[in-house]
Amino acid sequence: MERGWRSTMQRWCLGVAMLACAAAALAQTYPSKPIRMIVPWPPGGGVDTAARLISQPLSERLGQPIVIENRPGVAGNLGTAQFTKEPADGYTLLMGSLSPNAVNPHLYSKLGFDPVKDFEFVALMYYVPSFLVVPANSPANSAKDLVEMARKNPGKLNFGSGGVGSSQHLFGVMFNTAAKIDAVHVTYKGTAPAEAALVAGQIDYMIDPPTALPFVTSGRMKALAVASKQRSVSLPDVPTLDEVGIPGVYTSTFYGIMAPAGTPKPIVDRLNKEINAILQTPDMQARLAKASAQSHNWSPQEFADFVKGEIERYREIVRLSGAKQVD
Amino acid sequence: MDLLANLALGFGAALTPLNLLYALLGTLVGTLIGVLPGIGPVATVAMLLPVTYGLPPLTALIMLAGIYYGASYGGSTTAILVNLPGEMSSVITVIDGHQMARQGRAGVALCVAALGSLFAGCVATMVIAAFAPPLAEFALRFDAAEYFSLMVLGLVSAIALAHGSLLRAVLVTLLGLLLGIVGTDPNTGIARFSFEIPELMDGIGFVAITMGLFAFAEIAINLESAARRGAIAERISRLWIGWPEFRQAFPAVLRGTAVGSILGIFPGGGATLSAFASYTVEKKVAKDPSRFGKGAIEGVAGPESANNAGAQTSFIPMLTLGIPSNAVMALMIGAMIIHDIQPGPDVIRKQPELFWGLIASMWIGNVMLVVLNLPLIGIWVRLLRVPYRLLYPVIVLVCTIGAFSANNNMFDVWVAMAFGALGYVLLKLDCEPAPLLLGYILGPMLEDNLRRALVLSRGDFTVFFTRPVSLAMLLAAAALLALVLAPAIRRRRDTVFAERE
Amino acid sequence: MQIRNPKDLVAGLLFAAFGVLAVVVSSSYAMGSASRMGPGYLPRALGVLLIAFGAALALRGLRPGAGARVRWNVVPLLVVLAAVGLFSVAAKWLGVVASTLLLVVVASAVSGEFRWRESLISGLVLGAAAVAVFVYALGIPLPVWPAFVGR
Known part of the structure; x- marks a missing residue:
């Protein structure tokens, strides 16, 4: 009896050891062929740029080429849904981001994937805060000015966005709700035309990601506040919305690498380690600082918790925005 | 004086052997890939972006710009040779360019396209060098109301395009507008005419439409009659443009360059509209408009010049403001970020050698394009000698894969x-x-701007008439419409019966 | 009554049918208000215009005039589309080489001067070229060989 138990135990230990060895071996042989990175957006733009930024140093570290595959469609849903059906062997990765992975689950009834269960969250690349920006000739010189202006003229001010359900739209709604103001939402086809309209003074304000920074530094726009918990490294003089009494507007547009659910943990850990190492290099840190981006050296678990938190947070924001559930 | 100093700085930066090599490489690869239907400038630039990571920033941008010119010109080549527009702006080239090819003048058409593009490119680059900042300011003044009126003007010119029945042209345009609306409404997020198909939520792809409408349909029509099949192969005459043709084409090139340079500065479709606008202009100033659609050389020279001029001046919003005016520009901005250049209004001040180097490289790129393509014309034209029974399966295959490659989706x-x-x-x-x-x-842009203008004016329709620029464009549209309709009405009165032989 | 110009009539009816489709489908989209035009406004307007102008064209076809008959011969169209359709279905599991061969042979069948050997050779050459250009040089994600061979 005792012997039997011991032999079971031995066998079990052996099994665990072998599994561990196999896993280690897997992580050591991985990657043995080129890796595809799916970008569910057309070339150009933030997600594509993030993918191209990481793909080269990562492929150097892994010793295998990383091929970027753009599979655009339905605000990132199409490519993301296709991605979740790829084999979970670490050879197909996704450049995940705020819209498809945390916002769209609340916007689309037929998403084609489960935002939590269908993914292994590998590593956060970085997230960027958004800024409250106004045209250079705007009478408002502070967030307080703008709020007063809006309160005096309810329904008169226009805020822009890159489309219904876009991050600028949702951030705008967050801001309007927190500041208790009533303004009209004007949509543009993407961030760039919206920024052009703001520069030209056709709209009054926008909560815009750091793509607006060059306009601010060149004096085409004024940044009145940053919508995050801390001030931004790139514009340290600009106060947070919390500081000026409009609390709770935290915008973090994240970009991170994901793998299909069931990808072996050693592979996920290996990728996480390499990506974080790349992000910690002085060269990359300098670049991130310039773009006001923050990286965190998070473990896969910390990244997963962050994304899950964002998914929950945007449920209410999407509801408030009035953006319709579409199928 | 400043301008000369700046240009000297630019040429100094651009004219290094390395940069010249990559400019040549870019235009070469761009032309070769651009000839493949369905794989336009955007796909080509995206694909070759990784190649440029290891290069110095200016060299990388010069190569990417070269790819852009090359791919655009490659699109015109297929438009003329096999009736297949490689991108939006060469849709117009198909009309008279392919007719010229059918008459055995493919070489002349390609030659005019190349030389017209070169001239337009050089002039437009000059415009950028001299006036980029004020032009960018001017483009910024365009609000939704102005864009709407511009689109209306564009639509009227669509009707002027027709060389057959006006009513048919109106109907086809309306159908096109409707097709443009398919997909998710950007204002409400509602999917229109998508019939629960996720792929349709992003609308119908341009590549898929052109492949079907031009390639597949044309091939089916050709296969119906033996007469049309052999049409091209049998008569090919000259490759080079003659003096009378040059005299006919040159004024069109001048007008096309002017139209393209102006329209190109407007982000979102300006460059595309320019080819259509130029065609309308040519047809209106021609002594005998009935030649159009039957191989009129001005119908190739004008639009080709306009589209290249527009392609150059569409760099203005990106260079001066960091606002991409089309997908290729968005990619170039992505490339700049990867090269650690923050695109935006600061580039001209902080990195003048980059800014002026890029402008200088536009000249270099345009010259390269012609140097490269004039010898290629002979080869392209020889392709037409391939028997049609062997040629058309190739077109079908390449178009099929091209349509797939647009979104990597069957x-x-x-x-x-x-x-x-x-x-x-x-x-x-x-x-x-x-x-x-x-x-x-135009459909989606028209609707988008109409709705935005009305949101901004809080539902007041008079914005289109109270804003002077918008009013001017609407008046121009009305005048053009009258010009188009007047002869048609007169003709109908005279020859109701003769109209249909 | 004899229809004088069936081309006008058919074209008119075709466009009017598209107009009806547009109006019917977009009837569920909101019209919106002047200050916030709904998603249904333009589609319905376009649909109505298509119906009106389409009807005008159709009526013109009924007017007396020299009748231009349409001669339909849809076989080449259907065969070419069938070749494309076959490729689209086959590419994922037969790979580019085999599907190209299939496309070229089927499409060539309606050339009027079809030769088995020629189209087979052409198909194989094009298959090789397609693999080289599209799969390797351009990196278009399609398999080269059938899914059930090797891997």
């Missing part, structure tokens, strides 16, 4: 098949497909 191939059938029916019923594409391109 759905686009099926859409192309549907449009092949539609295009066949339209051609059978004497309806030209070109206005459909213009409607399709």
